[in-house]
Amino acid sequence: MKKPNIVILGAGYGGLTTTVKLQKKLGVNDANITLVNKHDYHYEATWLHEVAAGTIAPDRARFAIKDVIDGSKVNFVQDTVTSIDVENKKVVLEDGELDYDYLVVALGFEAATFGIPGLLENAFMIGNINSSRMLREHIDYHFAKYNNEIEKKQERLNIIVGGGGFTGIEYLGELTNRVTKLCEEYDIDRNQVRIINVEGAPSIMPGFDPQLVEYAMNTLEERGVEFKLGSMLKECRPDGITIEKDGEQEDIPSLTTVWAAGVRANSLVEKSLETNRGKVEVTPELRDPANENVFVIGDCALIMDKETGRPYPPTAQIAMQEAEVCAHNLATIVKGGSGELEHFEFNNLGTVASLGHSDAFGVVFGNKKIFGWTASVMKKVIDNRSLLKIGGLGLMLKKGKFNIFG
Amino acid sequence: MKKPNIVILGAGYGGLTTTVKLQKKLGVNDANITLVNKHDYHYEATWLHEVAAGTIAPDRARFAIKDVIDGSKVNFVQDTVTSIDVENKKVVLEDGELDYDYLVVALGFEAATFGIPGLLENAFMIGNINSSRMLREHIDYHFAKYNNEIEKKQERLNIIVGGGGFTGIEYLGELTNRVTKLCEEYDIDRNQVRIINVEGAPSIMPGFDPQLVEYAMNTLEERGVEFKLGSMLKECRPDGITIEKDGEQEDIPSLTTVWAAGVRANSLVEKSLETNRGKVEVTPELRDPANENVFVIGDCALIMDKETGRPYPPTAQIAMQEAEVCAHNLATIVKGGSGELEHFEFNNLGTVASLGHSDAFGVVFGNKKIFGWTASVMKKVIDNRSLLKIGGLGLMLKKGKFNIFG
Numbered sequence: 184m185k186k187p188n189i190v191i192l193g194a195g196y197g198g199l200t201t202t203v204k205l206q207k208k209l210g211v212n213d214a215n216i217t218l219v220n221k222h223d224y225h226y227e228a229t230w231l232h233e234v235a236a237g238t239i240a241p242d243r244a245r246f247a248i249k250d251v252i253d254g255s256k257v258n259f260v261q262d263t264v265t266s267i268d269v270e271n272k273k274v275v276l277e278d279g280e281l282d283y284d285y286l287v288v289a290l291g292f293e294a295a296t297f298g299i300p301g302l303l304e305n306a307f308m309i310g311n312i313n314s315s316r317m318l319r320e321h322i323d324y325h326f327a328k329y330n331n332e333i334e335k336k337q338e339r340l341n342i343i344v345g346g347g348g349f350t351g352i353e354y355l356g357e358l359t360n361r362v363t364k365l366c367e368e369y370d371i372d373r374n375q376v377r378i379i380n381v382e383g384a385p386s387i388m389p390g391f392d393p394q395l396v397e398y399a400m401n402t403l404e405e406r407g408v409e410f411k412l413g414s415m416l417k418e419c420r421p422d423g424i425t426i427e428k429d430g431e432q433e434d435i436p437s438l439t440t441v442w443a444a445g446v447r448a449n450s451l452v453e454k455s456l457e458t459n460r461g462k463v464e465v466t467p468e469l470r471d472p473a474n475e476n477v478f479v480i481g482d483c484a485l486i487m488d489k490e491t492g493r494p495y496p497p498t499a500q501i502a503m504q505e506a507e508v509c510a511h512n513l514a515t516i517v518k519g520g521s522g523e524l525e526h527f528e529f530n531n532l533g534t535v536a537s538l539g540h541s542d543a544f545g546v547v548f549g550n551k552k553i554f555g556w557t558a559s560v561m562k563k564v565i566d567n568r569s570l571l572k573i574g575g576l577g578l579m580l581k582k583g584k585f586n587i588f589g
Numbered sequence: 590m591k592k593p594n595i596v597i598l599g600a601g602y603g604g605l606t607t608t609v610k611l612q613k614k615l616g617v618n619d620a621n622i623t624l625v626n627k628h629d630y631h632y633e634a635t636w637l638h639e640v641a642a643g644t645i646a647p648d649r650a651r652f653a654i655k656d657v658i659d660g661s662k663v664n665f666v667q668d669t670v671t672s673i674d675v676e677n678k679k680v681v682l683e684d685g686e687l688d689y690d691y692l693v694v695a696l697g698f699e700a701a702t703f704g705i706p707g708l709l710e711n712a713f714m715i716g717n718i719n720s721s722r723m724l725r726e727h728i729d730y731h732f733a734k735y736n737n738e739i740e741k742k743q744e745r746l747n748i749i750v751g752g753g754g755f756t757g758i759e760y761l762g763e764l765t766n767r768v769t770k771l772c773e774e775y776d777i778d779r780n781q782v783r784i785i786n787v788e789g790a791p792s793i794m795p796g797f798d799p800q801l802v803e804y805a806m807n808t809l810e811e812r813g814v815e816f817k818l819g820s821m822l823k824e825c826r827p828d829g830i831t832i833e834k835d836g837e838q839e840d841i842p843s844l845t846t847v848w849a850a851g852v853r854a855n856s857l858v859e860k861s862l863e864t865n866r867g868k869v870e871v872t873p874e875l876r877d878p879a880n881e882n883v884f885v886i887g888d889c890a891l892i893m894d895k896e897t898g899r900p901y902p903p904t905a906q907i908a909m910q911e912a913e914v915c916a917h918n919l920a921t922i923v924k925g926g927s928g929e930l931e932h933f934e935f936n937n938l939g940t941v942a943s944l945g946h947s948d949a950f951g952v953v954f955g956n957k958k959i960f961g962w963t964a965s966v967m968k969k970v971i972d973n974r975s976l977l978k979i980g981g982l983g984l985m986l987k988k989g990k991f992n993i994f995g
C-alpha cells in the first residue's frame with residue numbers, strides 16, 4: 184500500500200507545531216511528511232517588534248528548522264509556494280511541484296494597506312525577520328546621519344507608527360527603550376526625537392480592558408510618545424505623511440513610517456481556495472469545507488468565536504492550538520483506525536502585551552489584570568512556552584528569555 | 590602679580606597629555622590653564638578603525654574630558670577654534686575669545702584628499718567618532734538593504750578602501766572580521782562581498798619591514814581582500830570609483846568608499862602660523878620659531894628625523910612624548926626658576942598594527958618583529974598604556990582592552 188503524502192505549507196507557529204506533533208504521532212511507515220517554507224528557519228513572529236526596534240538581535244528571534252524536525256520522518260523543502268491546485272492535488276513551488284494526499288495550509292499573514300496611497304512603497308512593515316531588521320538599521324542610520332550633518336534634519340528623528348493595536352503598541356514599548364539608548368550613543372537630546380502613533384479608532388487597543396489601555400497609554404506618553412487618536416492616515420510619502428482628523432489635514436515630516444495597523448491572510452489562499460474576508464471558513468475539524476483533504480490553520484483560517492460573534496484574532500496562541508487539533512485529526516485519518524476527529528475549541532490562556540523590556544500589561548487566568556514588572560515576567564513565560572512546545576527544553580534554554588531582572 | 594594664561598587647543602593625545610601633565614606640575618597659583626576642545630570628550634584616534642568597522646562600540650573609544658582633568662586647576666571650554674591671532678595673543682572661538690600668554694597648538698589632523706574629484710563629497714573618512722560610526726551604520730544599512738531587496742545590487746556589498754598605510758590596513762583587518770559577522774546576520778554568502786584596497790604605491794605599508802608586510806598582505810588576502818597596488822584613485826562617485834593602473838582605467842561600482850590614504854595638519858594652523866607642508870617646523874623645545882610663547886605639538890608640528898632625513902610621522906606615540914616635553918617646558922617657564930628647557934628626542938617604543946581582534950604585526954624593542962596573537966596582545970598593551978598615561982589606572986580599567994583571548 185502506498186504511503187500517503189502529507190504536505191505542510193509554512194513553518195510558522197501553526198505549520199511547525201503541526202509538523203513536530205505529527206512526527207511524534209506517526210511512524211516512518213505511516214506517511215511521507217513534507218514541510219515547505221520560504222526560509223530554512225522559523226521566526227518568532229510575536230518577537231519581531233523587538234527585532235524591528237533593535238532591542239534584540241535578529242538571530243535571537245529565529246532558529247533553524249532542521250533543529251526541531253526529525254529528518255528521518257520529515258522531508259524539508261526550502262521554497263516559495265506560488266499556487267495550490269486543489270483539483271489535481273498539487274502544490275506549485277518556484278522551483279518544482281509537490282503532489283499531496285493531505286495538505287495543511289499554514290501560510291500566515293501579510294500586511295494589509297487598505298489602498299492608502301504610498302503606504303506599500305514607503306512604509307516599513309514588521310512582517311518578517313528581514314523587514315524587521317531593515318527597519319532597525321534604517322532608524323540607526325538616520326540617527327547617525329543626523330548626528331553627522333551640520334544642517335540638522337528633524338525628519339530623520341521623527342518616527343511615525345501607524346496603528347495602535349497589539350503590534351503597534353508593543354513596538355512603541357520597545358522603540359521608546361531603544362531611542363533613549365540611541366540618543367545617548369549619538370549625542371542627541373532625547374527631546375529632539377518625536378515618536379508619533381496614528382490610530383483611526385478613538386482609543387488604542389480597541390476591545391482591550393479600559394483600565395489596562397489607560398495604563399499603556401500613560402506609560403508610553405511618559406516615555407514621550409504622542410498619540411494622534413481618531414486620525415486616519417491619508418498618504419505616506421518617502422519624506423512624510425498626511426493624516427486627517429475631524430476633517431482637518433495635517434502633514435508630518437518623517438523619513439520613517441512604520442505600518443503596524445493591519446494584517447490579512449496570505450493572499451495565495453484567496454487565489455486558490457474559497458474564502459470569506461480572505462480566509463477559509465473552516466469546519467470544526469479545521470478542514471476546508473470544499474476540500475476535505477485540505478486543512479487550513481493559523482492566520483489563513485476563519486473561525487467564529489460564538490461568545491462574541493466575531494472571528495478569533497490571528498494570534499500565535501490560536502495557531503498553535505489549531506495545529507494540535509490538525510495534527511491529531513491528520514494522524515487519525517492516516518492511521519485509518521476507529522479514532523475520532525477532534526473539534527477545535529479555543530482555550531484562552533490570556534493575552535499579555537509588552538511595553539519594552541521590563542514592563543507589560545494584559546489579562547491572564549480568565550480575568551486577572553496584570554501590569555508592570557509582573558506582567559513582563561509573565562510575557563517572557565509565554566514567549567518561552569511557545570519555544571518549549573515547538574522545540575522542547577533544549578530550544579527553550581537556547582533561545583528563551585530568562586533575564587527577567589534586566 | 591598676574592597669573593599667566595596658558596591656553597591649550599585640542600584634547601587629542603597631545604593636548605590632553607599636556608593638560609594632565611601641567612596640572613600635576615603647576616599649583617593653582619602658578620597659572621590659569623584653559624583647555625579648548627570641540628567635544629566634551631577625548632577619543633582614541635588610534636581605535637577609530639574599530640569603531641568604523643563596527644567591532645567596538647563608539648563609547649568604548651571615548652571618555653569624558655572632565656573625568657581626567659582637575660577642575661580646580663583647569664578650566665575646560667567646549668568650543669571650536671576659528672582662528673589664532675598671534676599678534677594680539679588671542680584665540681577666536683565660535684562663541685567667544687580667549688587671551689593667552691602661552692599657547693599650545695594641538696589641533697590634530699584632517700583628511701587630505703589631494704584634489705581627487707568627488708572624494709570629499711562621496712568618501713567616508715575615519716577621522717573622528719561621528720564620521721567613524723556613520724561609516725559603520727552605512728555598511729550595516731547596505732547589508733540590510735541588500736538582504737531585503739528582491740533585485741540584488743552588488744554595489745551595496747562592494748567596499749573600497751583607499752590607502753594601504755597604517756589606517757587603511759588596520760581598518761581592513763577589522764572590516765574582514767566584521768563582514769563575516771554581517772554575512773551571517775543577513776544571510777549573505779561571504780563570497781558575494783568584495784573588499785578592495787586601492788594603493789598608489791607598489792606595496793602596502795611602504796617603509797615597513799618587508800617580511801611583516803608580506804604577512805599582513807597574505808593574512809588579508811586569505812580573508813578575501815583584493816589588493817589593487819600601483820593604482821591611483823582618479824574619481825569617487827556616490828555609486829563607484831575609477832582607478833588607473835599603468836595607464837588603464839577601471840570603474841568599480843560601490844556605494845562605500847573609505848578614504849584612509851592621507852592626513853594633513855588641521856588647516857587652521859596654515860592660516861594662522863608660518864608653516865612647511867602645512868605644519869609648523871618647531872624648535873627643539875617645540876616652540877613656533879616666530880612666536881616663542883606658542884608651542885606646537887602632535888600632528889601640527891613638523892620635526893625632522895635625523896636618521897632618515899624625513900619628518901616623523903603623525904602618531905599618537907610621538908604626540909604624547911612631545912606633550913611631556915611641552916608640559917615640562919611650559920611649567921619651567923611659568924615658574925620662572927632656573928630649570929632648564931628640554932629638547933624633544935623621540936624614543937621609539939615600537940609600532941604594532943592590528944589585523945582585527947586577534948591578529949597584528951609590528952616591530953617592538955628596537956628591532957624585534959612580532960606577528961599573530963602575540964602581536965595582538967602587544968597592541969592591546971600599547972592601547973591600554975595610553976589610557977594609563979592620560980587618565981591613570983581607573984581609566985585604564987574602565988576603558989582598557991583586556992579580552993586577549995576573545
